[in-house]
Amino acid sequence: MNGKVTLENMSVHFGNNHAVKNVSMDFAAHSVTAIIGPSGCGKSTLLRSLNRMHDLVPSAKVSGTILVDGKNLYDRSIDPVAIRRKIGMVFQKPNPFPAMSIYDNVVAGYKLNSRMNRAVADEIVETCLKRVALWDEVKDRLKSSAMDLSGGQQQRLCIARTIAVQPEVILMDEPCSALDPIATLKIEELIEELKERFTIIIVTHNMQQAARVSDSTAFMYMGELVENGATKKIFTTPEKKQTEDYITGRFG
Amino acid sequence: MLQQSSLTMKNVAIAGEEIESQKSRGSNADRIFRIVTASFAGAVLVILLIMVYEMVMQSVPSITKFHWDFLTKSSWDAVQGEFGALPFLYGSVVSSALAILVATPLSVGTALFITEIAPKSVGNITASLIELLAAIPSVIYGLWGVLVMAPWLQKTVQPWLVDHFGSTPFFSGAPYGVSMMAGVLILAIMIVPIITSISREVLLAVPQSQREAAIALGATKWEMIRMAVLPYGRSGVFGGVILGLGRAIGETMAVTMVIGNTPQISLSLLAPAYTMPSVIANEFAEATSNLHSSALMEVGLLLLIVTLIINVFARLLIWKVTKGAKGGGV
Amino acid sequence: MQGMTVRHIKNHAARAIMLIATLILLTPLCLIFFHLLKMGFSSLSLDFFTQIPKPTGESGGGMANGIFGSSLLILFASLLGLPIGVLGAVYLTEFNGGRFATTIRFSADVLAGVPSIITGMVAYSLLVLPMKGFSALAGAVALSLIMIPIVLRTTEEQLKMVPGTLREASLALGVPLWRTSLKVILVSARKGVITGILLAVARIAGESAPLLFTALGNQFWSRNLTEPIAALPLQIFSFAIAPYEEWHRLAWAGALVLVVTMFTLNLGARLIGRRS
Known part of the structure; x- marks a missing residue:
């Protein structure tokens, strides 16, 4: 099986700490894959190695193979800066740039890199804000600070910012953990829509969320991949005892 | 709606390609960025090393000529080419030490007043007033010292001291105004803000639980301060005092303006004196012979060594204390 | 009981x-x-801001040349010192850790404690001796040496306070590290950085010891960087220790102007800092 992103024997070490252990799995294109597991199980670490965010941590070492479209992500010829445009990321807490307006946040990925055509920028802002269903709420105050938005709006803005650079894969690291239930619901609906265009990998500790939004689910425990497969199957007839214990709430 | 959206996304894709062409430059640019910023940061170390190197090299003629005599002889004569720095060493050490002696109790008392006793608003106002004091340039302390304080010392304070304590060596001689005493007082005024603000920071870092523990045992405020606050903050306050000492030793303008600039060693606080920075300030621009400027450079080198030792020591102390406080306790 | x-x-x-x-x-x-x-x-009078000092014995005059000279010295010291201080701090925040960064921090702290008169002596032997003359340039270099460690340390403090999530957000958008640091991190911390810069400018505006044998002072106008130049603190010094009542009055006026300038800078720095 060839997915959009393929892991082969992938491990992450922080110094002597073996945080992700020999994980092999596929992430299918145009689908939502959820990674679940108790906190500290390595799921966020795994996610962050998929767009080379660990490059900034000197003690972090990624080994094994990560293939994106069949190319090794950690190959010498790959520019980590370029790859992050192809593989976008949405973070746990909404993190819009505080010194920028709503408008500038959406086109931040471009603006920080080059001067851009005003008309093109306007287009991008409108399209992306519409895609995240934020346009109607903010179209009259695009120049005001992104910090004036509510938490849920900020997170949708961050998603707009991510899709504005036209990634192929979007990584989401517990994107709803700082949000209230209504804002969470909106993000979940958005994820459902986005998968038509993007490959989405979402880390969550909320099992209901995984069940609601994902097509397939991977369960991790103590740095190891315990089980992965179709979400329906994982949540109804898991093969491993550990998975069953976790999803029925017996631990974690 | 969907159609329109896919149409506009095409534009987005075009804009995306503009960026595409820049991608490959990314990590090279980051490497250059690292090298450039590292060299700017490295400049700080280079400056320090050049500073020490220059001072040493310029002092060599004086060092080779006078050896240890430079530190033990007290004649300073540019005409004869005899240079002994003892009076300046004495003046610097005594004026700074006495200034610390005057400033420390006042500063610690004030810091305690601000953090432990005063209502918050009074404490804050006092603290900002003292910070203002720290922002006043040295030359203005000197101006006030020479035009207001020295005449007052000469007319009021020193005659009284001569009348009552004139028989002791410390207050003998004629009241000049400009004197060791004036130097000490102006230095004390100038280092008070440093010691006070560092003491205040250190005292504020004492965990509230320490104070509460003492109060819960039935301690009065003073007992609480003695039991819980002072022991906890002692080494930090000490670091502040040492830092104040470093400032006092290196202080130039204000001292030069009030200490009298006479290279002599006298026990009397009423007598004029001279300090290391002052002699540099007064003579360096006009030094005619190479030996004279080299001797002044050596005075500067001594000053540099003393302040480096003092500062390293103080930094280590304060660093240890604040690190301990961040770690959540001792 | x-x-x-x-x-x-x-x-x-x-x-x-x-x-x-x-x-x-x-x-x-x-x-x-x-x-x-x-x-x-x-x-204080209008003359103070428009006239240069009168020769001994004549009354009146001002310190216009000192105000101008100080401004020029501060400008050039900032041009030299700010890039080193700010970009050095960027290095310390972005490539934190390691013995090199620790050494730099320590050097900056030590350098900040070096008496300013020593800085003047060093600038003298580096510039005045080879150029065979006192100059405004040497004065500006001496002042920049004082400025660098202050700006470096305060800027680093401010950059460290920018949440790491912003850096991650920018990098995740495929923005290179150098643009991230300069356009996201530095921009986010700009208020604090400006506060630090203003405090450093205030500090060097009042310095006189490092100028004694670099900029030297000048009774007249000078716009030439290779010539001695007047500076307000230097004029206050030489007028205060002169035996003329008239000059003492000018020194007081100069002191008031200097203190007001410095307090304004300090207050401005604090106001900007507080708003962030």
């Missing part, structure tokens, strides 16, 4: 001593302000 009273007396005595210490400490502060305002305002 007896013990209790003794303890309370001790307590009150200790409190009284602290209050007295505070009052003693504030007395010279108030006196300095009092004299500065009284003497300064009574001596």
